[in-house]
Amino acid sequence: MTFRKGNPSYVSCLMKDVLKSWPWYFTSIVATIVYLLMDFYMRKMIGTVADDIIYQKESFMMSFVLLLGSTFLASPFHGISTYTKGRMSEEVLLKLRLAIGKKTTKLSMPYLETHDSGEIISHLGSELDTLNGFTYYGLSMVTTLFVQLIGVTGFMLAVDPEITIVFILLSLLVLPFSILLTKQVRRNEKVYRSQLAKSQQRAKEGINFITLVKAFRLEKMISNQYEKALHQATDAAIKNEKTVAYVAAAGKAIGFIPLTVMIALGVFRIFEGTLTQGELLSLVAIGGGFFSWLQGTPDTVAYLRKAQVACERVYGFLDLPEEENGTETKRHQKDSCMVKIDDVHFAYPGEKEVLYGISMEISEGESVALVGASGSGKSSIIKLICGFITPDSGSVEVMGNPIEDWNKEAMRRNIAFVGQESHLFPGTLRENLLTNHMNIEDEKLMALCKRAGLEALLGERGLDGSVGEAGFQFSGGEKQRITILRALLKDADLILLDEPTSALDAVSEESIQECLRMLTKGKTSLTIAHRMATIKNADRIYVLHQGRIVQCGSHDELFKQEGQYRKMLKLQELKERVI
Numbered sequence: 270m271t272f273r274k275g276n277p278s279y280v281s282c283l284m285k286d287v288l289k290s291w292p293w294y295f296t297s298i299v300a301t302i303v304y305l306l307m308d309f310y311m312r313k314m315i316g317t318v319a320d321d322i323i324y325q326k327e328s329f330m331m332s333f334v335l336l337l338g339s340t341f342l343a344s345p346f347h348g349i350s351t352y353t354k355g356r357m358s359e360e361v362l363l364k365l366r367l368a369i370g371k372k373t374t375k376l377s378m379p380y381l382e383t384h385d386s387g388e389i390i391s392h393l394g395s396e397l398d399t400l401n402g403f404t405y406y407g408l409s410m411v412t413t414l415f416v417q418l419i420g421v422t423g424f425m426l427a428v429d430p431e432i433t434i435v436f437i438l439l440s441l442l443v444l445p446f447s448i449l450l451t452k453q454v455r456r457n458e459k460v461y462r463s464q465l466a467k468s469q470q471r472a473k474e475g476i477n478f479i480t481l482v483k484a485f486r487l488e489k490m491i492s493n494q495y496e497k498a499l500h501q502a503t504d505a506a507i508k509n510e511k512t513v514a515y516v517a518a519a520g521k522a523i524g525f526i527p528l529t530v531m532i533a534l535g536v537f538r539i540f541e542g543t544l545t546q547g548e549l550l551s552l553v554a555i556g557g558g559f560f561s562w563l564q565g566t567p568d569t570v571a572y573l574r575k576a577q578v579a580c581e582r583v584y585g586f587l588d589l590p591e592e593e594n595g596t597e598t599k600r601h602q603k604d605s606c607m608v609k610i611d612d613v614h615f616a617y618p619g620e621k622e623v624l625y626g627i628s629m630e631i632s633e634g635e636s637v638a639l640v641g642a643s644g645s646g647k648s649s650i651i652k653l654i655c656g657f658i659t660p661d662s663g664s665v666e667v668m669g670n671p672i673e674d675w676n677k678e679a680m681r682r683n684i685a686f687v688g689q690e691s692h693l694f695p696g697t698l699r700e701n702l703l704t705n706h707m708n709i710e711d712e713k714l715m716a717l718c719k720r721a722g723l724e725a726l727l728g729e730r731g732l733d734g735s736v737g738e739a740g741f742q743f744s745g746g747e748k749q750r751i752t753i754l755r756a757l758l759k760d761a762d763l764i765l766l767d768e769p770t771s772a773l774d775a776v777s778e779e780s781i782q783e784c785l786r787m788l789t790k791g792k793t794s795l796t797i798a799h800r801m802a803t804i805k806n807a808d809r810i811y812v813l814h815q816g817r818i819v820q821c822g823s824h825d826e827l828f829k830q831e832g833q834y835r836k837m838l839k840l841q842e843l844k845e846r847v848i
């Protein structure tokens with residue numbers, strides 16, 4: 270894909286992509302031009318044949334054969350033009366679809382966290398459809414405009430120069446008129462596209478979180494938001510339709526002027542004896558065809574404006590800044606500190622600071638824990654280590670390299686992460702466990718699944734059973750156990766666990782604890798947990814309070830101190846006793 274930074278003309282980006290399919294594009298243009306010229310010739314020959322009949326010329330048969338011949342010869346060119354246009358626009362569409370898919374995985378986390386996924390669905394759906402229509406239909410209209418003008422002028426000039434000049438000048442009045450009047454179509458189209466994207470997002474939420482929606486009776490709220498966005502989109506679309514209708518009606522009205530003037534002048538010339546009936550017929554056939562084409566321009570111009578908006582939205586999306594990446598190819602520096610965070614301050618865009626001067630270290634082979642109240646910034650520290658967010662000040666080093674020097678994809682290959690929310694992808698259990706085409710024997714995989722308490726599940730579906738859309742067919746605990754196993758199988762150097770046992774009951778937690786011990790054994794790990802039992806055995810525990818590290822040490826050391834850690838332990842003890 271081609272991008273322009275700064276003030277991009279996205280239409281020219283689309284043209285560059287079209288030109289990458291140049292064999293199809295140029296063939297379509299050539300075929301269309303040949304077809305048009307033959308069509309003009311055929312129209313001219315109608316008049317010639319008429320004159321030959323009226324004046325009983327001997328050349329009648331010859332003229333008639335030429336008329337028929339041009340009609341038959343024109344047809345294959347029309348077919349070639351249709352196929353090559355379709356082929357070219359499908360190629361461009363495929364490139365754009367692939368680019369949008371790729372871009373989605375490369376966008377920065379702050380963008381993804383603050384934007385509706387409905388926008389992306391909209392780019393991939395209706396906006397690409399509009400662009401497809403433009404590359405198929407609009408582009409050839411625009412590129413053959415000059416051929417139309419030159420062809421019409423040429424063929425008509427050969428019949429009667431004066432009538433031709435008057436006709437062309439009057440006809441061209443319609444073009445600026447259409448351009449001026451369809452200006453506001455672009456503004457309405459922008460509203461239409463963004464509201465349509467919003468309505469798609471609401472519909473998606475309604476489906477993905479259907480249990481939540483039903484449990485909290487949010488149907489009305491979701492459907493109100495959906496309907497509101499749809500109504501706003503429809504209002505904008507109706508405004509556009511109105512504008513196009515006014516312009517089209519006015520265009521038709523003005524349209525009669527050049528044709529009427531031409532016929533009047535023609536009849537006058539016939540009486541004068543300087544024009545034959547057949548020549549007038551040729552002029553009307555050529556001019557009339559051209560004029561009906563020109564009369565369609567309000568629609569075409571309005572359509573081009575809509576395509577311009579779709580183009581701006583699609584290429585604007587492809588032009589969004591991507592996740593920052595180092596240029597150097599860094600590797601894990603063995604014998605260096607696995608993670609070193611030094612005096613990091615961080616605020617989410619437009620929000621107040623959530624991390625205040627965080628400094629922490631995780632050495633190779635160490636098992637480190639992070640505890641703190643909800644909202645104290647624990648997950649934000651994990652995002653920092655994964656390179657999902659960039660510190661406002663201070664430094665982060667991962668596996669011996671400053672994080673900004675890392676190619677993030679290469680860095681994350683060495684990191685296994687289990688998040689607060691477990692997500693399964695549509696596919697089989699095996700596909701969900703074995704990421705990056707790992708090759709592990711079934712026996713070993715089954716044994717691991719059994720140790721993770723997934724025996725019953727395997728009995729029902731086996732490794733190649735489907736997990737359903739987003740893992741709908743699994744319980745929260747089962748999903749979490751699968752995601753932990755996924756991390757274990759990745760065999761990464763650094764393991765990040767963000768509350769991995771939060772959705773498990775006491776029995777399941779016990780069964781998974783062993784797996785977690787296996788997962789972290791001999792590895793470097795950072796574990797976030799509310800339950801003290803999960804992190805008691807950690808080599809070091811960092812206690813986070815309102816974005817600051819307030820304590821650091823082993824469980825025994827921290828337990829002896831009066832402080833946040835003991836307070837948290839006591840609270841939990843109390844809670845467990847009550848339960």
Ligand SMILES: Nc1ncnc2c1ncn2[C@@H]1O[C@H](COP(=O)(O)OP(=O)(O)OP(=O)(O)O)[C@@H](O)[C@H]1O
Nearest residue numbers: 382617620623641642643644645646647648649650
């Ligand atoms: N994408 C975001 N944009 C803006 N603010 C955010 C974002 N993510 C988190 N925050 C805010 O940053 C603060 C720290 O959030 P974080 O998720 O790191 O907390 P946490 O300690 O993991 O909490 P919990 O234990 O509930 O998971 C919170 O006040 C949260 O509202």
Ligand SMILES: [Mg+2]
Nearest residue numbers: 647648689767
């Ligand atoms: Mg969290």
